[in-house]
Amino acid sequence: MTRTFYIWTRDLHLYVGLALGPLVLLFAISVILLDHPSIPLGGARGVRKTQAVVQIPENLEHLEGMARAQAFQQIMRQLGVVGEISYINYNPNQHRMLAPVFKPGSEVTLDVNLSTHTASLEERKTGILAALIYLHKSPGPHNADIRGNWSYTRFWRWLADATVYLLLFVSASGIYLWWVIRAERKIGLLLLGAGALSFMGVIYAIAL
């Protein structure tokens, strides 16, 4: 029984770890990029600007939250723009709506004039490193009422959650796999203790 449990745990640790590896690399590399904003992210310097006449969905300015985001997507479809709407800023005086639309590696700012039915569009390629940062922070806690307005963001949210649950499994199974190696228990316990002490020490000092 113990042996079967060991073999299953070991194999699952291996295969889950292998599948999870690229996602862990994505999150880990983006942490370093986020921590050091001086690292150049690359991406295109130029911005592609276009203008077009669009059909404005009815009552767009009176809609709120996700309903407004979904109506705004009708304008995006006319312009061939896809991605997650970060937020929608409505200026009632100028009768304009401004919305940044993101997808990993590109950023589009849409400025729609509801009076003249024109939309100006600014597109910038942000590059692979910025894509890693975007994915790290996506979907995130901001503008929760419209977050996930793009199907791929919803899928990514599910994947990011799965990464966490699987990482918890991999770490718990790793503890078990370490514990069965009797010769490594002492040094392992010492390292675990040292890690726990530094964890509590740093948090205590920083939050005191």
Next chain:
Amino acid sequence: MPSPFDSERPPEVWPEGVKARRRSWGETINVWNAKLHYYSGLCLLLFIWLFSFTGLVLNHRWAISNFWPKRVESTFTQKVQPPGVNSGMARAEDLMRQLHLRGEVVVTDSPAHPEQFDFRVYKPALMTDIRVDLRNNEATVHQIRLNVWGLMETLHTFDVEKREGASTPRTWLLSKIWCFTMDAVAVGLIFMVLSSYYMWFRLRKIHLWGWIALASGFAVCGFFVAGLNWLHRLR
């Protein structure tokens, strides 16, 4: 793949005059790669759990973790000595000493009124806004204290979100230490992933399932990092 249950063999006895075989370089690398894999995992365990769990919390607005309505706000005023320096950061540091405040400082570039000096001090779970009336030498300090959920969430993002677009370096020693800790966790995770690939590759028997797992991980990741952009360019 050997299991520890298989490896309980009796101690090796070498005949007199025969020297014990030394480990080759390859064997030494294998042994230390495996050891360092779980040593680093054990060392970083609590940090990995903290960042994993808070990542989950940040992606979901669960009612239990909504710390903002439970924040505690307080305001007090205190007389201060006029700072004898001109630069914004030096002024803020002088005033922080007088007000016994610690944390990462953010100074607004252009003050709204010349007779007023505003700055902000951040710590995980504690945000402090300071408004100094330079004519009356009086500081008004407004503090927002967050609960444990707020502490955990701000530890995940501490000094990262506020630094976006900012060119000033970190000033608080503890935020430098926290930044170093986050880097160490990231580097540790990268090492653990790469060392696990090495260990798996040494197990020649089960490469097929390993390749399938690895390829599926890279395919999903690659799709989001580069594939989505490429896909929409095709349309």
